Amino acid sequence: MNRTRTVALVGWGAIGRVVGTALAAGEVPGAELAAVVDNRPLGDAAPAPQLTMDQAIDACDLIVEAAGQGVVRGWGETILASGTDLLVASTGALTDEDLAKRLLTTGPGRVYFTGGAVGGLDLLQAVRAMGPLGEITLTTTKLPSTLEQPWMDEDLLGELRAATGPVEVMRGTAREVPVKFPKSTNVAASVALAVGDLDAVRVSVVADPAAVHTSHVIEANGPQGSYRFEVRHQPDAANPATSQVVPYAVLRSLAALCGRSGQIL
Template identity: 35%
Template sequence: MSLGHVAIIGFGAIARDLIDILAAQECAPDHLTLLVRPGREAEIQAALGTEASVTSSLDTVLAMRPDVVVECAGHRAVAAFGAAVLASGADLIVASVGALAEADLAAGLETAAQSSGAQCVVPAGAIGGIDALGAARLSGLISVDYIGTKPPGAWAGTPAEDVTDLAALTTPCTFFEGSAREAAQRYPKNANVAATLALAGLGMDRTRVRLVADPGTTENTHAFSVTSQALEFSMQLVGKPSLRNPKTSRSTVYSIARAVVNRRTAIVI
């Protein structure tokens, strides 16, 4: 069975990897459409050839009635296009989960989805255990604590540079402690895992987050612990950084691809 018509917003590291992964599936998309920034259409169309349609117009994308739209372009793209996609009746898979830390934006997406019957899908991304966390939430959560550790270079260009000299670090440095909402808003390219845990668990303001720059690692480590009325558990995942973007764990795109594939799978796990 085909994945149907898949539209992707963006053409960065995640989007490019996603295109390759979906094309390799037995149920590859019948058609692929990319929504990109104005002025890049010809360049990207030339790179992809006849593999996809490329446009900078959301109206053009929605007029083609895609089965699903996958956002892979950052917080601004979620704000600019998310509600319109959902209002059109197309399901939206959000990679930039941290955008939902903006309460008004999240409420707008929810309203648009409810009015059309579409779904806004948040994949697990670089983290695991979301099923156990979601189940524990129903029993009553007491605490959810997350620690995100990446090499110093992954935090370059972020507010971490304002509080520590990343290049001079010789030992791990915790440069942020606060809520998931604060983490997602201050580190939009690095804290999507914190936002995902918050949405599945205690919410943006009660999920506690620590962000660490560690010169002794080349990998992205996500660790969290949960205490609830039904169970207690902790989990640590060590993700390889994306070859195209070290701020992103390589596993993220596979989680997004799984969300796309599961839409057409008869038995879903």
């Protein structure tokens, strides 16, 4: 019988609240929420003790990151070196190839990644095992307000705010785009992880004031075949930069890690 995993959840935001509430309610067999880590005092809002990261590492055997790329960069290696496992939601941090290599080789803890708001990654990994794909593109479309960034100049911000139809905000590789949109383009990094090449994935970020749904369209072609995946998600009401489905993808990954039977892996 699998042992119960003691889980620390990092981040009590739009993703963390859903994940933490489900864990506390026992909805993931084999997982127990033992701690919440957040840089704000949560008081009675969290259903588990609020600990520092150091305390959580000592108390738990699995850390779930739901707080952004900075946590992965700042704490990933420390968590893994302690022997604690790490489940990463903010895969955009892995566009730093040096960091990715260190996380994949640091132990004895193990690092895992959740697919988040996109599907088809398992198939892309299987196709990649047959050989490199020739062309991979990702088009992400979101509401303009969710794509505004501090680095944007007034001209670009004005174009976004005045848009009456779709506007391409940035085009680049999966190495370049997540750095510019750290809260909105983890999908680009996830696709690149699946195909094993940050530079092979061409990404287009589109702002559309009529975007009722957040959409991601992945297209891949090569000698193995042609593949197209399209998803359209409801944005999270509390944080429209992320999709409602993301915390449930994290919970599914947790269930797989904790040995729930009947999983599609």
